[in-house]
Amino acid sequence: MKAVTARRYGPADSLRIEELPRPEPGPGEILIRIRAASVTTADWRLRAAAFPGGLALIGRLVAGLWRPRHLVPGSDVAGEVVMLGAGVTGFAVGQRVLAVLGHGGHAEYGLAKATGAVVPLPEGMGFDEAAALPFGGLTALEFLRDVASLRAGQEVLILGASGGVGAYAVQIAAALGARVTAVAGPGREGLLRGLGAVGVLDHRKDEVAGRFDLVFDTVGAMRWPESRGLLGKQGLFLPLNFGLWDLGHLLRAKLTGGPRMVLHVSRESRAGLQTLLELWRAGKLRPVIDSRFALDEIAAAHRLVETRHRAGAVVLEIGA
Structure with missing residues (x-):
C-alpha cells in the first residue's frame, strides 16, 4: 500500500x-x-517536534526521543471496513466508518480498535466531510461542553475562530446557546457569521472589548494576564495551547481569586464522535474544509497547516 512515512523529525519535505x-x-x-x-x-507538531512552551523534552519522550515513534502519521480518517479481526462485532465488511486511529492514518489502509473511537457514517456524509470533523470537533466539544460547562446565554470570545478547532468551536458554542464573538484574520466574517457568530473581529485591526463568560483561545494568541480584563468575576480563560509558564499563571489565578483559568488536554472517544454526528444530522454542525490534497501532496498539506492561516480542515483524498 502507499503510505506517508516520517522517518525523522524535520520540515514538511522530510515526509x-x-x-x-x-x-x-x-x-x-x-x-x-x-x-x-x-x-x-497535531500532525505538524509531531512531524517537526514543534512542541510548544518549553515542552520539547516531554513531547519527545512521548512522541519519540530521536525520531517519530510511529512511522506512518495521521489519525482522523474515513473509509470502508475491509476486514474484521477475531472477536469483532457490531461492524461489517463494506461499512462506511469514521475513525480516530491515533497513528497510521495517512495511508491507503489503517487499523482501528473496534471498541475505540470508530462509528458508522450516516447517509449523505462524504468521506472528506467526515475526516474533517474529529480533530476540531472533538476538541471544541470537550473544551466547551465538558470543561467550560458552557450554558445558553453566556458570552464567549473565540480566538482563532476560523482555524481547524475554531471553526467547530463557533458552531458548538452556538449550538449550546451561547453568544459568540469570533476573532480571526481578514476576510472571514461571512464564514463565521454563517457558522453562528454574532460578532466578528479582525485580529489585525479590531480591538477586543467587552466582558465575557469564557475566552477560548484556540491558537495561543492570548496569555492569562491579558484575558483578565475581558472576563467577568466568574469568567474562565481556556487556552488550547499552553506551555510551562502557564503553570505559573494557573497558580496565580487560583491564589488571586476572580476569573479562572483551566489547562486541559482533550481526548478522542466514540461517544464524542456520535455527538458530532448527531449535531450534523440536526443541522447544527457542518464540516469546514479549507483545502484538499492528494496523498502525494502531503508536504504541501503540511506547509499549509503550519502557516496557521487556514479556514477549517485540510483533507487528504486517498484513492477513488
Whole structure:
C-alpha cells in the first residue's frame, strides 16, 4: 500500500511516500480502506517536534526521543471496513466508518480498535466531510461542553475562530446557546457569521472589548494576564495551547481569586464522535474544509497547516 512515512523529525519535505505492507487486523481490530484523512496541527507538531512552551523534552519522550515513534502519521480518517479481526462485532465488511486511529492514518489502509473511537457514517456524509470533523470537533466539544460547562446565554470570545478547532468551536458554542464573538484574520466574517457568530473581529485591526463568560483561545494568541480584563468575576480563560509558564499563571489565578483559568488536554472517544454526528444530522454542525490534497501532496498539506492561516480542515483524498 502507499503510505506517508516520517522517518525523522524535520520540515514538511522530510515526509516521503513509500510502499509498505498492508496491515492485518489482530483480535479486536478493524482494517479500514482509507478514503480521506485530515492533516492537523497535531500532525505538524509531531512531524517537526514543534512542541510548544518549553515542552520539547516531554513531547519527545512521548512522541519519540530521536525520531517519530510511529512511522506512518495521521489519525482522523474515513473509509470502508475491509476486514474484521477475531472477536469483532457490531461492524461489517463494506461499512462506511469514521475513525480516530491515533497513528497510521495517512495511508491507503489503517487499523482501528473496534471498541475505540470508530462509528458508522450516516447517509449523505462524504468521506472528506467526515475526516474533517474529529480533530476540531472533538476538541471544541470537550473544551466547551465538558470543561467550560458552557450554558445558553453566556458570552464567549473565540480566538482563532476560523482555524481547524475554531471553526467547530463557533458552531458548538452556538449550538449550546451561547453568544459568540469570533476573532480571526481578514476576510472571514461571512464564514463565521454563517457558522453562528454574532460578532466578528479582525485580529489585525479590531480591538477586543467587552466582558465575557469564557475566552477560548484556540491558537495561543492570548496569555492569562491579558484575558483578565475581558472576563467577568466568574469568567474562565481556556487556552488550547499552553506551555510551562502557564503553570505559573494557573497558580496565580487560583491564589488571586476572580476569573479562572483551566489547562486541559482533550481526548478522542466514540461517544464524542456520535455527538458530532448527531449535531450534523440536526443541522447544527457542518464540516469546514479549507483545502484538499492528494496523498502525494502531503508536504504541501503540511506547509499549509503550519502557516496557521487556514479556514477549517485540510483533507487528504486517498484513492477513488
